[in-house]
Amino acid sequence: MERIAIVGVGQTKYEARKRGEIFYDMVYEVTDKAMKDAGFTLGDIDNVITVSNDFWDGRTISCMAVQEVAGAHDKNVSTVEGDGSFGAFYGAMRVLGGFGTTLVVAHSKGSEGDSKVITNAMFDPIYHRPLGLDAISSSALQANVYMERSGVTEEEFAHVSVKNHANAKNNPYAQLPMELTVDDVMRSKRIADPLRLLDCSPVSDGAAAIIIANEERAGKALKPPIWIKGVAHCSDAYFLGDRDLGDPRSLRDASQRAYAMAGVSDPLHEIDIVELYDAFSYMEPLWLEGMGFCDAGQGGKMVERGITTVDGELPVNPSGGVLSAHPVLVAGLARIIEVTLQLRSEASARQIDGAKTGLAHGINGPCGQSHCVWILGKE
Amino acid sequence: MTNWFEDVAELTHKGQIKVPYTWSVGEVGSRFLVALRDQKRILGNRCGQCRTVFVPPRNRCGKCFGEIHEWIELGDEGIVTAHTIVRYNHPIQPTPTPFAYAIVKLDGADVGFIHIIKEDLGRLKNGVRVKARFSESRRGHILDIDSFTII
Numbered sequence: 233m234e235r236i237a238i239v240g241v242g243q244t245k246y247e248a249r250k251r252g253e254i255f256y257d258m259v260y261e262v263t264d265k266a267m268k269d270a271g272f273t274l275g276d277i278d279n280v281i282t283v284s285n286d287f288w289d290g291r292t293i294s295c296m297a298v299q300e301v302a303g304a305h306d307k308n309v310s311t312v313e314g315d316g317s318f319g320a321f322y323g324a325m326r327v328l329g330g331f332g333t334t335l336v337v338a339h340s341k342g343s344e345g346d347s348k349v350i351t352n353a354m355f356d357p358i359y360h361r362p363l364g365l366d367a368i369s370s371s372a373l374q375a376n377v378y379m380e381r382s383g384v385t386e387e388e389f390a391h392v393s394v395k396n397h398a399n400a401k402n403n404p405y406a407q408l409p410m411e412l413t414v415d416d417v418m419r420s421k422r423i424a425d426p427l428r429l430l431d432c433s434p435v436s437d438g439a440a441a442i443i444i445a446n447e448e449r450a451g452k453a454l455k456p457p458i459w460i461k462g463v464a465h466c467s468d469a470y471f472l473g474d475r476d477l478g479d480p481r482s483l484r485d486a487s488q489r490a491y492a493m494a495g496v497s498d499p500l501h502e503i504d505i506v507e508l509y510d511a512f513s514y515m516e517p518l519w520l521e522g523m524g525f526c527d528a529g530q531g532g533k534m535v536e537r538g539i540t541t542v543d544g545e546l547p548v549n550p551s552g553g554v555l556s557a558h559p560v561l562v563a564g565l566a567r568i569i570e571v572t573l574q575l576r577s578e579a580s581a582r583q584i585d586g587a588k589t590g591l592a593h594g595i596n597g598p599c600g601q602s603h604c605v606w607i608l609g610k611e
Numbered sequence: 612m613t614n615w616f617e618d619v620a621e622l623t624h625k626g627q628i629k630v631p632y633t634w635s636v637g638e639v640g641s642r643f644l645v646a647l648r649d650q651k652r653i654l655g656n657r658c659g660q661c662r663t664v665f666v667p668p669r670n671r672c673g674k675c676f677g678e679i680h681e682w683i684e685l686g687d688e689g690i691v692t693a694h695t696i697v698r699y700n701h702p703i704q705p706t707p708t709p710f711a712y713a714i715v716k717l718d719g720a721d722v723g724f725i726h727i728i729k730e731d732l733g734r735l736k737n738g739v740r741v742k743a744r745f746s747e748s749r750r751g752h753i754l755d756i757d758s759f760t761i762i
Contacts, residue, residue, distance in 0.1 A: 251616060251621060252614065252615060252616065290626065290628055348703055349703060352703045357632070357634050358634065358636055358640055358644075358667075358753065359640075359667050359725075360725060360753075362705060362752065362753050363712065363725065363726065363753065364703045364704035364705050364727075365712065365725070366701070366703065369695060369697050369712055370712075372695035372697075372712075373693045373694070373695050373712055373714060373725075374693075375695075376694055376695055376737070377692070377693045377714075380693075380737050423698055423699055424696065424697045424698060424699070425695050425696045425698070426695075427695075469673055470673075471667075471722070472714065472725060473666075473714050473722045473723030473725050474673070474722045474723070477714075
């Protein structure tokens with residue numbers, strides 16, 4: 233693949249309710265931040281990808297309302313309705329397709345709608361929506377299958393929540409920095425078995441933007457480029473009953489393709505940091521299995537043994553992860569931004585020393601129907 | 612960002628998007644729902660190419676793109692392969708909590724069928740056999756199956 237890189241990043245602080253900023257303000261804030269980070273001005277942005285969702289925004293063709301603050305005035309602009317990691321994938325394709333630079337910007341305000349009504353609406357209106365399924369209850373089914381299959385325990389899930397909320401204390405962008413114990417998580421309110429309140433990500437508001445550039449234009453950026461070494465996505469069946477919820481095979485496929493592109497043959501030893509989409513605590517070990525960092529069924533042990541702490545062999549979600557801030561659509565882009573900051577050695581108190589290669593991950597659809605895997609590198 | 616709301620009253624605007632839809636259920640869906648309504652039977656169908664038996668039925672196999680013509684009458688019983696007991700209430704839910712969602716492998720089907728279980732939740736675990744309980748008044752709707760009961 234032609235060398236392309238991330239040359240600018242910007243994100244808002246993620247908050248439960250952004251009273252002061254409307255979509256327009258948030259998109260402007262992160263677009264401006266990403267351009268300044270790259271040392272670019274509006275004229276250096278060749279095309280724009282916006283990421284938004286009409287249900288979350290409460291507006292049809294929600295992309296149209298933020299184009300001008302995304303720097304897209306008089307430019308080629310296109311849209312992805314899905315997680316920001318997929319928007320970034322499209323952005324990368326556009327750079328490979330001939331644009332010198334692409335700005336990708338995602339926004340959402342979970343606080344303004346009703347997350348249960350909106351996530352219920354992702355299900356089939358004839359067969360599944362009338363049952364009342366939503367993101368939480370469908371994920372609880374997946375957690376149940378995963379536990380049954382692998383023997384992973386609720387305490388191991390709780391370790392993920394403890395670790396990620398503690399990591400968030402070092403991330404000024406995170407919404408929920410918390411000092412928790414496994415007992416705190418285990419004693420938190422039951423939501424949908426086996427998930428408890430502290431196993432679930434919060435509802436969040438926020439926005440994020442990145443600029444992707446080809447090699448020539450990356451050379452003109454202010455900061456060292458973070459190279460896109462490999463990227464792939466893959467999707468599983470839509471109906472949950474058609475899938476094996478305990479086996480994230482679409483993640484396995486996407487990971488293997490991204491590793492092959494990046495020349496990674498031993499991910500556990502070649503990847504220094506992982507930022508993955510932990511909308512619920514159980515997702516971290518399950519996705520680690522899908523990514524091939526351990527054998528199927530061993531993800532819980534990896535977490536419990538401390539391998540995934542900031543001091544461990546494979547730091548996972550040093551930002552605090554999605555458990556500590558879940559702006560839907562933005563969250564996958566935030567994973568890419570965190571890996572970029574880590575590889576630039578700009579992650580301040582949460583910096584993983586010597587990080588050279590990182591993995592960022594996003595999901596789309598119920599229970600990780602679709603996965604997008606990014607391998608980023610300093611060199 | 613500045614706390615501008617210290618200088619001017621902070622307004623919010625309430626609204627709701629309420630759009631009536633009339634979704635076509637399609638041929639196989641109509642056959643499936645009519646069989647629930649009129650005969651209290653659960654129909655699946657089998658891919659002619661990879662032999663997967665689907666429920667709800669499909670008009671095309673998503674796995675292999677094979678054509679599907681063969682109808683199968685499935686049992687009204689099956690085995691729970693996944694479950695969760697829901698503890699929070701929301702108007703989208705069809706019944707008061709606690710109730711459970713379950714993925715049921717119906718006898719004769721190759722894929723799971725998602726529905727709800729309302730009673731006897733203390734006995735619910737993966738592997739238990741359950742049976743469809745049909746509603747008294749049926750209207751060609753997924754909730755013509757009221758729920759599944761643990762045998």
